[in-house]
Amino acid sequence: MRSSFFVRGNDGNVFRLFAIFMWGMLAALSVFTNRIPPFQLLFICFTIASSLVYVKRAIKREPLIKKPAMDRTQWLVGVTGLFGFHIFYFLALRFAPPIEATLIIYLWPLLLGVLLATKGNKRFAVLGGIIGFCGTVVMIADGLDTNQGESALAVVGYLCALGCALIWTNYSWFLSKTKSDVEDISWVALAVAFIALVCHLLFENGVWDLTNTEVAMLILIGIGPTGGAFYLWDIGMKQGNQSWLASISFGTPVIASVSLYLFGFSELTISIIVATLLIVVGAVVSNALSKTR
Structure with missing residues (x-):
């Protein structure tokens, strides 16, 4: 197995932080693409993701x-993990509401820490x-209003967000227990893109009159x-300090909350601020205090 995809050695710890930043920006970027059906969105994004390895190989x-x-288990966990997580993510x-859904999704560092x-x-x-x-x-509790007709849909969104957290927890745990070439993720991404394309053709009407903003x-x-x-996450879970990565994932x-607020998609209410603080405190207790002990 090659040591890494983008980076090698101890310097990889710094670059793996970019994975956390990228995921933090996903919620805001995804809101710009809400007009695109979820399977179509998944097909386009994972086709691009798969091509990164080929660009790297061409350059080198x-x-x-x-x-x-990869063995059958690695194929199964990889494809179902990436496909399931993102479908639930976009639906959530x-x-x-974007911030509430995002905070539920990112309960996975707590679960992974356990x-x-x-x-x-x-x-x-x-x-x-x-x-x-x-x-x-x-x-x-603050986000749900039983007097609004949208509450039922919000519950569906919260359940999808919880599904994301559970899927990514188990996917990350599996990565920490297995070995494979990080570049094999390109094959997994290609499989996810193919499945998404089939689902798109069967269940959705495509939106191809994309604006420049949507393309970007x-x-x-x-x-x-x-x-x-x-x-980067694959490298971190297989070669890095797994508990430390779980901690900084908080x-x-x-x-995500700050980016959604800055882009004008959500408001930073008191309940969201309190919830964020509690989640971060939970991360400190779950990871940092246990390591000190």
Whole structure:
């Protein structure tokens, strides 16, 4: 297995932080593409993501096509993890308020921290998870208004967001326990793009009169949050400090909330600020305190 995709050695820790930043920006970028059906969106973004490896190989004058070295379990977890996460992600942002949905989605660092915790640190991880969950409850309770007709759709969005958190937790945990060439992600991304294309042709009407802004956002999502970020995360979970990566991942909902606010898609209400603080405190308890102990 090659040591990395973009980076090698200890310097990779710095570059892996870009994965967290990219995911923090995904919510805001995705709102710009709300007009595009979710399967079509997934097809375009993962086609771009898959092409990154071929661009890299062309620049380095390496063979463009290399046979994947994944077993059946790695194929299954990789494809279902990336496909399932993103379908639920895009649906969550369409049915639920963006910031609330994003904060639920990024409960996965808490869940991952519990899975990665050693036996002696498990109680800190569980306590941190409870604190973070309380933050989510505060946020959802304020976001739901039973007098509005949209509440039922919001619940669907919240459930999709929770599905995202569970899928990505298990996907990341699996990466930490397995070995494969990071460049094989390009094959997984290509498989996800193909499945998305089939679903798009079967269930959706395409939107191809894209604006310049939509095209730019699709390229950014394909290169960043659904592209380079996955390669960097794969490196981190297999070669880096997994618990540390889980800890810094709690910066993602903060980045997402601030970016949504700056782009004018959501307001930073008191409940969202309190929820964000509780989730971050949960991260500290779950990871930092247990490591100190």
